[in-house]
Amino acid sequence: MGNADLRDIAHIEDVAFGDLSGVVAVDAHNWLYRYLTTTVKFTGDHRYTTEDGEEVANLIGIVQGLPKFLDNDLTPVFVFDGGVTDLKDDEVAKRRAAREDAEERRKEAEERGDSVEAARLEARTQRLTDTIHETSREVLRLLDVPVVEAPAEGEAQCAYMNRVGDADFSGSEDYDTMLFGGPRTLRQLTSKGDPEVMDLEKTLADHDITQEQLVDVAMLCGTDFNEGVRGIGPKTALRAVKEHGDLFAVLDARDADIANAERVREFFHSPPVTDDYAFDTTITPDVDAARAYVVDEWEVDPQEVERGFERIEEALTQTGLDDWT
DNA sequence: TTCGAAAA
DNA sequence: TTTTCGAAA
Numbered sequence: 001m002g003n004a005d006l007r008d009i010a011h012i013e014d015v016a017f018g019d020l021s022g023v024v025a026v027d028a029h030n031w032l033y034r035y036l037t038t039t040v041k042f043t044g045d046h047r048y049t050t051e052d053g054e055e056v057a058n059l060i061g062i063v064q065g066l067p068k069f070l071d072n073d074l075t076p077v078f079v080f081d082g083g084v085t086d087l088k089d090d091e092v093a094k095r096r097a098a099r100e101d102a103e104e105r106r107k108e109a110e111e112r113g114d115s116v117e118a119a120r121l122e123a124r125t126q127r128l129t130d131t132i133h134e135t136s137r138e139v140l141r142l143l144d145v146p147v148v149e150a151p152a153e154g155e156a157q158c159a160y161m162n163r164v165g166d167a168d169f170s171g172s173e174d175y176d177t178m179l180f181g182g183p184r185t186l187r188q189l190t191s192k193g194d195p196e197v198m199d200l201e202k203t204l205a206d207h208d209i210t211q212e213q214l215v216d217v218a219m220l221c222g223t224d225f226n227e228g229v230r231g232i233g234p235k236t237a238l239r240a241v242k243e244h245g246d247l248f249a250v251l252d253a254r255d256a257d258i259a260n261a262e263r264v265r266e267f268f269h270s271p272p273v274t275d276d277y278a279f280d281t282t283i284t285p286d287v288d289a290a291r292a293y294v295v296d297e298w299e300v301d302p303q304e305v306e307r308g309f310e311r312i313e314e315a316l317t318q319t320g321l322d323d324w325t
Numbered sequence: 326t327t328c329g330a331a332a333a
Numbered sequence: 334t335t336t337t338c339g340a341a342a
Contacts, residue, residue: 231336233336233338
């Protein structure tokens with residue numbers, strides 16, 4: 001289900017890493033997927049797989065990405081998805097179809113010798129396999145990075161932890177954490193440069209709407225859980241919701257319909273989350289063990305991760321010194 | 326993710 | 334002129 005671009009109405013501010021501190025509840029799926037598809041490039045003979053063809057780009061991503069947090073007084077907590085709601089069936093099917101289409105076209109590109117195009121398309125065939133989940137959890141464990149298992153959507157769990165104060169931010173690239181009621185979302189955590197903060201309260205204040213109305217706006221545009229109304233984008237949705245009050249009044253007025261509207265709305269308002277988690281925000285990684293796991297056991301080119309491991313070690317030393325000042 | 330056509 | 338949609342890279 002095409003996802004609406006809420007960027008135009010979300011309140012997003014640039015921020016310097018140096019000005020941030022606290023716990024970030026990172027949507028692990030989202031974060032790992034970025035590294036799998038974009039940050040870690042598939043170029044030439046650099047295949048980020050073992051000889052057996054097992055994907056290991058996630059391990060490189062974690063080792064390269066973790067220093068970003070540690071260098072900047074941010075404690076990551078990785079939140080993994082649990083079960084998928086049936087509301088997402090259509091979206092899941094759509095993504096699978098897109099992957100299969102990309103895979104087909106990748107093969108064609110390869111056959112005609114267009115390796116650039118093939119590499120580009122390969123990124124779109126990626127999915128987070130069981131192996132990727134397992135090895136990610138293991139390297140995070142060795143690096144002493146807290147992990148939380150969400151009962152359902154990771155983003156909902158991140159938003160919950162942020163809302164109750166167990167996390168200072170959610171970490172995600174899309175807008176769902178805000179729709180799930182997450183006060184502050186850190187974006188661009190996997191990109192070069194500084195991140196940006198998306199603020200729920202400021203978004204609501206900017207448009208003088210309630211949290212419920214924000215969800216209604218998003219639903220009219222389309223979310224992972226429902227198809228939007230044809231002809232309605234963010235601007236129109238916002239105007240319509242403000243004019244008519246809520247989603248159902250808008251649908252009545254336009255004689256439109258959204259499948260499962262009540263259920264989807266309820267899902268955003270109170271998604272399955274758990275408070276059955278505990279974590280220590282003091283991270284003491286076993287870098288040697290992690291290095292052995294990544295390099296020896298999973299055959300990752302040491303060059304890909306050595307700098308990352310060094311930075312993790314430096315960050316540790318730095319924290320130690322801070323205690324004395 | 327970006328771009329141009331189409332619709333409003 | 335603004336906004337949405339769908340194609341292409």
